[in-house]
Amino acid sequence: MDSATPLESKIKELEEKIKTAQLPSGLAEKLNEEISVLRLSLQGENSFMNFENFSNYVSCVLSLPFNKETKDILDIAKAKEVLDKNHYGLPSVKNLILEYLSSLILNINNKENTARAPIICLTGLVGTGKTTIAYSIAESLGRKFERIPFGGMGEASVLRGESRVNLNAEPGLIIRNLINAQSKNAVILLDELDRVTDTGRKDIMGVLVELLDPEQNKAFVDHYIDYPFDLSNVLFIATANNTTNIATAVLDRLQIIQMPSYTDEEKTVIAKKYLFPKILKQTGLTDKQLIIDQSVWPAVIRPLGFDSGIRSLQRAIEGVCRKAARIIVEKKAQQIIVNNENIKEFLPA
Numbered sequence: 001m002d003s004a005t006p007l008e009s010k011i012k013e014l015e016e017k018i019k020t021a022q023l024p025s026g027l028a029e030k031l032n033e034e035i036s037v038l039r040l041s042l043q044g045e046n047s048f049m050n051f052e053n054f055s056n057y058v059s060c061v062l063s064l065p066f067n068k069e070t071k072d073i074l075d076i077a078k079a080k081e082v083l084d085k086n087h088y089g090l091p092s093v094k095n096l097i098l099e100y101l102s103s104l105i106l107n108i109n110n111k112e113n114t115a116r117a118p119i120i121c122l123t124g125l126v127g128t129g130k131t132t133i134a135y136s137i138a139e140s141l142g143r144k145f146e147r148i149p150f151g152g153m154g155e156a157s158v159l160r161g162e163s164r165v166n167l168n169a170e171p172g173l174i175i176r177n178l179i180n181a182q183s184k185n186a187v188i189l190l191d192e193l194d195r196v197t198d199t200g201r202k203d204i205m206g207v208l209v210e211l212l213d214p215e216q217n218k219a220f221v222d223h224y225i226d227y228p229f230d231l232s233n234v235l236f237i238a239t240a241n242n243t244t245n246i247a248t249a250v251l252d253r254l255q256i257i258q259m260p261s262y263t264d265e266e267k268t269v270i271a272k273k274y275l276f277p278k279i280l281k282q283t284g285l286t287d288k289q290l291i292i293d294q295s296v297w298p299a300v301i302r303p304l305g306f307d308s309g310i311r312s313l314q315r316a317i318e319g320v321c322r323k324a325a326r327i328i329v330e331k332k333a334q335q336i337i338v339n340n341e342n343i344k345e346f347l348p349a
Contacts, residue, residue, distance in 0.1 A: 021062050027227045069185040074105045079140035086136045089266045096257050119212050121238040124259025127309015130239040138187035146177035146188045151195040156203035161224035171224040185233040194240040205247035212253040267301050283321040290324045293339040320346045
């Protein structure tokens, strides 16, 4: 009886939390029923473990944003400003995004219209700006941004969670991202849909069909939570390197937006205007300590030959900045000018 007393006290604490929380009535009833069952097992040898499992479950449920959301910024001029600030060029992509956002704004303003624009899928080679475009959409709407990486994902349970009958079960990434965002209208990026494993593709694509269907995602059931959660306010955005490995049923729910490769001229502007000032600051350098001569930018743009994106360009600039930082810290120089004479010392061999 002694061991039951502290557990009973903790159960009462959980009951009070459930009572004061603004939970759907059906879920509150479900939790109270489980508490009744838990009380009957207080004398069992696994009573503490049962309580711990249930307590973790309640904490997870109480963390869900059933009634929390951010206020949308429904300003298409603001959206254009954000896109132009974060991305150089890409006029055709930006126009498609602004058209998509315009449709979304009309749907949000018209409360009676339950129709939704297709989920956009940004498709293109590595480093062409797919993830940052998705982030810009979230920023322009004033919404929280979360990312789910699909690269190497092998089981649908990663998305949908595991039943609590399994030891160490936990909710899936959809629910965990919503808990982290603390907003039921977050933007969730489904990153690299084409890179799931062959063994798990069928089941994962099945979950995606449900996630991306407005008629089905109103009552998405995570196996750990075991209660429907309305995902209709979530804005899903997908990315893929190509669409070959994406199921037809999923593609039917996506609007494909092709991300073009950057030209050398565009990459030069991106390097000078966006990447170099940002990386310079991150490295702890000032624009007086490190200067890159205009004549060497072509070599920086193509350190290892042609690259459609800007990943290798970013790494090249990071390498230049770090080497300059070491020279300055070692007091070998107070200012470094990278030019045609010394560029090979700063770029990868």
